[in-house]
Amino acid sequence: MKIAFYIAAAAMIAAALALLLWPLMRHGRQARERSLGVFALALAIAFVLPLAAAGLYLMVGTPRALDGVARQAPPIDVNQALAELRAHLRQAPDDAQxxxxxxxxxxxxxxxxxARDAYDQLLxxxxxxxxxxxxxxxxxxMSRADHRIEGRSRSLLQRAVALEPDNQRGLWLLGISEFQLGRFEQAAATWRRLQPLLEPxxxxxxxxxxxIAAADARVGGTRAPASPASAATPVTAAAAAGPSLEVKVSLAPSLRDQVRMGDVVFVYARAEHGAPMPLAVARxxxxxxxxxxxxxxxxxxxPQLNLSSAQRVFVGARLSHSGQAxxxxxxxxGDAGVVAVQHHEPLDIVIDRALP
Incomplete structure (x- = not known):
């Protein structure tokens, strides 16, 4: 058993080395010296992964089966490793890997x-x-509060899928961008390009x-140009399959003189706990x-973060002078507080306070 374990451990190390180091080795001998720091970092990670697994087994498994294996994996300071990598890149700013x-x-x-800054350097x-x-x-x-994909992000995605038509992540994100912009027909078409690339x-x-079904259901159901979601859209058959929250929104009479031309209102629901990104939003x-x-x-x-992904949500409304979420x-x-996503009675929200 001990010999078999050692063979398995060696295979794990070899696999980790192949996965982590192959892109660096492919970088070639031309950048051997300036890639030394990156090579060392990847090498350390490749060896630490199986050692850490062995250490965990020592704590919760059968220690006798691991005689000869180090009792304690060497500690890793990720922040220090990143600091060293950044220092290396300051000395070798042309190291793409x-x-x-x-x-x-x-x-x-x-x-x-x-991450965005580092990708900028790679570009x-x-x-x-x-x-x-x-x-x-x-x-x-991910760095934006509204998590929208527009402007340069959208342009880069369009270019990426033009250069690499089978780029699954690119097609997925481009579809999200089109969905956010209310271009539901284009979103469905983009995701249909993605479908044949996925495991059935x-x-x-x-x-x-x-x-795709959600996007198809919204085609022709909103005014153009549409926002990430339109308040005028009726509940479609596809949407009715999941939870729906009816929200009545009004403005307190005392605040009517603060409304300006061009102001917009966002009505949203976000998870009671977790990321602040709205699970549903209407503009x-x-x-x-x-x-x-x-x-x-x-x-x-x-798409993967919707009302169906939560049990309870905070429902609110915000009148924005800037037009931004x-x-x-x-x-x-104003807000209606936290409610269950399966709440069936209409919710009343009165926009009644100004943000300091």
């Missing part, structure tokens, strides 16, 4: 701004790198099919108040 490693590591740690060196294009767009979306019957394939002109909005899964800003001083707001 180093910037890619920094970008992907920062993104995995939730450091979206840092400086490799303008046609589709990984950098898609990574930049995703990091930019997989969870991802099912999720994409659901989003309408302030001059339409009072009005009634029905929030559904079809109004999600990101991000709250700013002077904006007006």
């Amino acid at each position: 180093g910037w890619l490693l920094l970008a992907q590591t920062s993104a995995s740690l939730g450091q979206s701004d840092a 400086r060196l490799m303008p046609d790198n589709t990984v950098a294009m898609v990574g930049w767009a995703e990091a930019d979306s 019957g997989s969870n991802v394939a099912k999720a994409v099919a659901e989003q 309408l002109d302030a001059d339409r108040l009072p009005t009634t909005v029905t929030l559904t899964d079809a109004m999600a800003m990101a 991000v709250a700013k001083p002077g904006d007006l707001e």
Whole structure:
């Protein structure tokens, strides 16, 4: 048994080395010296993964089966490793593999701004790198309070899928961008390009099919140009399959003199706990108040984060002077508090206070 374990452990190390080091080795001998720091970092990670697994087994498994294995895995300071990588990149700013490693590591740690900056450097060196294009767009979306994919992000995604038509992540994000912009027919068409690339019957394939159905259901159901979700849209058959919240929104008479031309109202629901990104949002002109909005899964800003993904949500409304979803001083707001997503009675929201 002991010999078999050692063979398995060796195989794990070999697999980890192959997965982590192959992109760096492919970088070639031309950048051998300036990629030394990146190579060392990847090498350390490759060895630490199986050692950490062995350490965990020692704690919760059968220690006798691991005689000869180190009792304690060497500690890893990720922040120190990243600091060393950044120092290396200051000395070798043209190390593309180093910037890619920094970008992907920062993104995995939730450091979206840092990931976007690193992808920017990679795009400086490799303008046609589709990984950098898609990574930049995703990091930019995650760094924004409204998580919208527009402007440069959208342009990069369009370019990425033009260069690489089977780029699954690029097609997925581009579809989200089109959905957010209310271009539901284009969103459905983009996701249909993605479908043949997915494993039939997989969870991802099912999720994409659901989003195509949601986009199809909204085609012709909103005014153009549409926003991420339109308050005027009726609840469609596809949306009715999931939860829906009917929200009556009005403005307190004492605040009517604070409404300006061009103001917009966002009616939204976000998870009681977790990310602040809305699970459903509707945008309408302030001059339409009072009005009634029905929030559904079809109004999600990101397809995988919708009302069906939560049990309880905070429902609110904000009158924005800037037209942006991000709250700013002077904006007006109100809320209905936290309710279950299966709540069936209409919710009343009175926008009755100004943000300091």
